[in-house]
Amino acid sequence: MQKITALVRSGVIALSLACASTAAIAQENPLSARSEVLPTALANLTDKGVRLTFLDERGGVRGYLGESRDGKMQVFYLMPDNDYVIVGTLLRADGLNITGLQIADMQDRFAQFRNEVEAKNADISTPQTDTPPSPRVANATPYDQKVSAVPVVVEPSPVAAVGSAEDKDWSKSDAYVSRLAKETFLTDVAKTAFFTVGDAEKQPLLYMVADPNCPFCHRAWAKLQPLISDNKLAVQVILIAGLKGSAPKTRSILAGKEPGRAWWLGQGSKDGVEVPAEPAAGTEDYKRADYYLKLNNDFATKVGLSGTPFFAYVGSDGKLYSAEGPDDLAGFLDRLMN
Template sequence: MRNRTLISLMLLALPATPALAEDYPAAIEALVEQGVRIEARFDAPSGMTGYAARVQGRPLAFYVTADGEHVVVGSMLDAQGANLTPEHLEAHLPEPEYNDAWPRLEDAAWLREGAADAERVVYVFSDPNCPYCKAFWEASQAYIGPDVQVRSLPIAILHPSSMGKAARILAADDPTQAFIDHQESGSEPLARVPADIRRQVEANNQLMRELGAHATPAIFYKDTEGHVRQILGLPDDAVMETQVFQTAPAR
């Protein structure tokens, strides 16, 4: 029940998007109309058809019955209790490629914490009303410095006041300090958002969607081989240290 509820909430959070140019059975078509991105179709056991997909960046398998009228979401087990779904996803759902995202992030409207010449760069889409974004900001303070910079892209997707708050940050004489002040003590939204600032926030919103990020914070960084990676939501301490920042936090 908990997994079903989680998946339902993830689907509700997705923006409506046009279906891909594909002839899907009705059960899958309904999911596509909710924003599920189908990456591959494959033959599954017992005459079922499998679909490898991503929901908010999370890989999921959907299994459609032979009549096309019903879809099963989640893990498929064989007679011995072995979970077949990880093998299905590994075979049919390639690792997403985000390298083209890096120059687009560089050209977006962001503010920087940390040294301008810091070699380690992390981008994060942050909504002013997102508690997990605030938690990530708090955790990042132990890493930011001469070797690590974090570039935050203000977005407005969670609450009507998000636009005014994001605009207040970007319109400030010192956006970085305005961002820090907001994280430390909150802020009031601008009563009137300048048109150019609104366009910047909306462009960040659009970029986030185009990069397949449907949860906040949405974090982009480069792994040890220079490949761009994405994390949706608040990572745990170990992931922050070993993957996102790739350095030990200041103690």
């Protein structure tokens, strides 16, 4: 368990520094007062002075990080019958180290708590400005090509906040290795009517399929914008219309002279921002925008998209990673950002 101990140390230390009394935390068992409601298998551990921190539940078993009085750490898994505890590492059928992911999630929670405490205790707050970059816009496919329209029906998927994992021997991204063929995906995505926000020539490139009426796309974009502002990321946006009422908004944005800037300023990417009316039906602008929309919808159908937002990228290891509304956006991006 040496690796787990190393992983957790920084999080435990950070949490202790953020609190008023390190000694009080070290002496208090966070679950001791609840021993009467704990399963006997766990209560026996806390009675022996083991401090337990709940990780999460995977595969029907609940994971806990335990620290003994002498500082040794082990991960315990409570079986579904509540009568047995197993000590060790939890692996998924494909070999993914679930225990490592759980430890990293706990680190992220500690780091978030520490940041919140430091923010509350700060004597001053520094005002920040948000100057939008000049988006690079590209419509990759000529208008004179013909495509067939295939309707796409998608449901929005939730995403989590952006953070980071700290151990580079493994990565949270490993859970998102794509089943799509990389070369085929890259060929197909290059033929879409996309716009790029950020400098894709200098920054890591993330592909994003979004629907202007998808609230989870809006939340995800709010997490990505600071990374673009800090010149840490570029995002290639492929707009589709799978939700009710999305098509006019998508055509409006794609018909504009600067769709990337419109998206950056909130059109289709932020709740409450009005999107201008689409071009009049039958006009050249309408036909062009409708062509782009059908092209992107075809791409979404070919990829097998069933929810938005959809993300993909080629990681530092050369593998393709993809996910629809990943539960942990930070973990998903790890192989791209680090």
